[in-house]
Structures are given as structure tokens and as C-alpha cells.
Amino acid sequence: MVLNSINPAGDPRVGHYNANLNGKNYHYLLATPPRAFRATIFLIHGWPDISMGWRYQIPSLLQAGYRVVCPDIMGFGGTDAPPVAPPPSNEGIEYYSFKRAAEDIKELARQLGCSEIILGGHDWGGAIVYKVALWFPELVTHLFSVCTPHRAPTKTYIPLEAMVSKLPNFGYQLQLASGAVEEHIKTKVQIKQFLNGLYGGKGPNGEVGFDVRKGVLFENLPILRKSALMDEEVLECYAEEYYRNGIGGTLCWYRNQEVNFQDELQLTKKTIDIPVLFIQATKDEALPPAMSEGMEEYVTNMTRKSVPTSHWALWEAPEQVNGMVKEWLEKVDHSKSSL
Template sequence: MAFQPIDPESDSRIEHKTAVLNGLTYHYLYGVPPGGSFKATVFLIHGWPDCSMGWRYQIPLFLRMGFRVVAPDLMGFGGTDAPKVPPAPISLYGYKRAADDIAALAKEVGAQQIILGGHDWGGFVVWRTAQWYPELVSRVFSVCTPYTAPHKDYVSLEDIVKGPLPQFGYQIHLASGEVEKSVNSEDSIRQFLRGVYGARTPEGETSFDPVEGVVLKNLPKIGESRLLNGKLLDYYVKEYCRHGIHSTLNWYRTRKSNWEEDLGLLDKKVIAIPSLFIQATYDSVLKPEMARGMNEYLPNLTRGEVAATHWALTQKPDEVNAIIRKWLEGQGYVTKASL
């Protein structure tokens, strides 16, 4: 079933709200089904370089199924605060702080339990939130991002890139501080977003390479993106111009901080609650082989896949939504007759 995506400028199905969570202000999208009653609350956590509006095709699905929806902008993104590092600690942009703030937002909206979904960085966040707050998260799902267990030994990003995951090379570039030197104006942010979302130059060249990172010399020539254009692109540009892109790149500077905090989860590697993982078969970074060992730690795992790139949420929304809907039907939350 196809749904009209949320309009970024004005949409009666959602409200734009803010809340102070553990001392910092978050912006989030908030929606309830018509009539105001709901069977459960779903939190949706975006990735990079996205924002809460990245769930624009999924929010209508959840509302139609009778769920309340909460979709925050992560730290450093959109209308959420972007503390400068330093003097703020880099851990503000890590999994544990995100989990703490999700728990605080759940309390803010009066949700004792939540269904938690994520994509990209948001996928990493939701797995960890389910571990840090098992009493809060009743179900968890991730699109593109496989579960990885906490590890007692630290492995640097450089060693990861030299070893099993050369396609993570772009993360070294994003963390380096070089990208924001060139992407620092409204026009350059616009070109940057077009490029990351698949646009090319007239010669067919890209401006993003998983191994090398952002191809800065190609940015001025990048054309239109089929996935992010028109007033939706205007919205994203406006949101990114609030803080610039530097704060969003802090997420790529947290590897050691995340590892240090993950040490508190070494005895909680197994996530026993019902979980769903949706693989994008053409994801050039989070490749299918990375998800092979998940069943060892997720005994109640359901798997699905869509023939899409990393941007499956908006590239193949009907297919993603169908998998989520079928999973929730199997969990007894919704019946086919209610759709």
C-alpha cells in the first residue's frame, strides 16, 4: 500500500515539537492516529546525512496502523542542539548519550515502552538502546544497519579500513575535518547533499566514494538528485544550515568513545526481544555479508531485504513498509483488516 509521504513544509499528520533532554534541546516530529488514540508508540531514529524527515514514507504507515510516532533529530542535526567539541565531550555524539536521550524523550511523551526503529547511524543507536534500556524497548528494527556486538578489544577505524571493511574509508575522510572546510555555505551544502544522495556530474562522475570519501572537486558540477530534490532538498538545506555539517560529522569521531562505553554491555550482547533487520541488497557500505552472524546474538530475529541502495527508506518505501507491516502483523500489533 502506497502512502503519501510527510510534507516537509506543512502536514496535518505531524507536529514539530521540542524537548529539553538531559540538558540539551531536541527537535522531533510527533504524530498520533486520527482520533488521538494509539496502540503503542514507535520511535524512529535517522542516520547521516539525514534528519527526522528521512522517515517521511514510514510515518504515514505507522499512523495508519494505529501507532503514535516520535522521530527526533539526532544530536547535531536539524533543530536539535549541536554542542561544540571541545569544550563538550565527543561522547555527546555517541550511542550511550543517544540512548539516554531516547529514554528521556520516551518519558517526556509518557511512553513506558516503545517500538524502536533505526537507519544508518540510527540503526547502531537502536541496537544499543535496546541493550542499555531493555525495559523500555519492546521491539527493535533496523534498516540497512546490522547488529554488531560490543567487543572488549579496541580496533581503530584505520585498522578496520585496512582490514575487513575498506568501504569504511569514507569515515576517515568525514572525521578528518577536511570536508567542512569546503562544505560551509548554503550552496555548497546543497551540492553536497545532492551528491551524497546519488546525483552525478554531466560526465557521470559521483561526489561520494565509499573508500575515498567526498570527492570535493566534483561538488560544483553535481546535478539533481532523484532522491532529494525540490522543496524536500530546500528543507534539508535549511536544516543543515542551522549548524553547518561539522556537528553531524562528529558522529564519525566517536569510535573510541563508543567502545569505552560499550564495555558496560559486554554481558548484554544478546538482544532477546523480537527484532527485524531489513537488508538493502545494493548497499555499497553496509554490505549483506556484514549481517551474516547476527542470529548468534538475536534469537528472535526476522530478516527481510529490498533491492535498493543505502537509501532504501525513500528509494523503495513500499517494499520497506510491507516488510515492517508484515513483521508487526506477526507480532500481533495489527491485523490486515485494519489497513
């Protein structure tokens, strides 16, 4: 192992906590430097991930003097997974909206005594941190996103089907939103095979478990060899967390386009003007580099970096990612250590 990452089976550098945020239980990791900290950084994960997805980044940020908070977002890990009614009702889908995520992050920051925070995100977490900065600009002083470019709010609703017709690399989202994945992936063994496939496990003849245009390739999952990105202990931890509430809640994030659109019509601020670091993964098939073109129109103080990895840059190139984040923070974060 390249870095001394957080051990999911138990690690003295992090504590596991729960908080009631706007009526729902959230689980989060908290890591605090031994003496004083410069500022508090919230790290927001995506799919299919959990708070432990930041296991390589937490020690680096601790060493740099930051207090680190990593929540499981709604539907994941130890956080509540509110049920959602089937279409056309979809009652409850608002729990998985960007606005709700922003409100819950703000409330957790308040409970931890933070009037300001730094945000970092990956995958859905990357999308969330941009939205927090738009909903609560007074809360966020800086943010960084790994892999996920910013998509500015629009005045016209674009259904997922129409989006996929222009962005075929989003084809997998149609499957994830359809309900098919929950029907196929139920047992803990199936969840482990599913996660292994999403993290790049391959079969004896190069078979894969996931295609960005199609989604999960269920028939291939049982024959895939173990992904190099996770050892058995970490994979077991992830599988246990996903088995807790099933994977249905985690997929609700792919069903909330209309709720997010309606919410964002209320936004008065359209640009993000705080310092932003965007780290592009150049081999990311789901979020290819072309998707970040033109971001500067809406993210006015942006630093661009890149790493030659797939979507799992946090694990494939942790030293590079950590180095980029720390170098950027040294330039833009002028907060002083406080107790």
C-alpha cells in the first residue's frame, strides 16, 4: 500500500459519529488533528462509494492541519435511506436532491461549530459541493472536485433520456434509474460482485462488469477477478455497508433530475466565485474531459489539474491527488490554526 490509509476495520485517527440532520440520521467520520486545526474540510463521496472512499485523503489533510468530516450521503452506509414511492408519484425523492444535501451539510457544519467550511467532492459528491456553494455561498470558502465538472443550473428542463441522447456516456444512468439494478443485486455476495465490477474487476477473457453506455453487465459479475483497487478487508466493509439498507436508496440520486431542476429555479446566484480546484481524471469514461469545457464561465476562480486515471482517481493516484489538493490549499487557504 502506497499510503497509510484509514483502516475501515478500526483506526484511531477517525471516529464514527451520528447526527440528526433535519430529521434524518446521518453517519459521518470525524478526524481532528491532535492540537489545533486550520479549518474544517467536508469530504463528500459519490456512487457507488461511502465515506470511507476518502481513506487515502484523510491522513494527508490531517497532516496538513485540517479537521476532516466525511458524511455518508443520503441512502448510503450508516445514513438513513428513506423509501421512495414508485413512479409517477416518486414521493420521497426530494430526500436525494442537491438542495436537501446542501441543507444537511450546512446543519452538520452548524452542529460542529463551523460558520465556514472547505468542501471536497468526488462523483455525486463533486456535483453536491458545487451546489452547496450556490445555495449557501456564505458557508463555503473554498472547494475542490475530483472528476466531476460543474453543470450550471438551467432554465429548461432536460429529461434524462434527452440528456443521454446527447451524452451517450451517461447511458448507464438510464439503467440505474430504472429499478433493474435493485432486482438483480440483493444478497451480500451479489453486492460484493457488483462493487468489484464497478471498481474495475475483469474476467479471464477481459470481460468487464460495467459499461458507461449500458450500465451494469449482470451476466459478467460472477466471473470477474478481484479488482486491484480494493483489498478483501475494504471490499468486505463496503459490501456490509451496502447490504445494510440495500442499494435502492443509493440509486435514487439518478431519479431526481426534475426535483433538482425545480429547486434550482429558485437560485439567485449563478456563478461560483470562491477558489475552486478541479482535478480531471483523463481516462474517466463516465465523466470525460470534454464535459468540463466552458466551466470557467460559471466557476470564475478555478484551478485545473489532471491525473491519468479512470474514475477512481482517489484510489488509483492518491499521492498525486493529495499533492495537488495540499499545494492548492497552501496557495488559497489563509486560515490560521484554532482550537
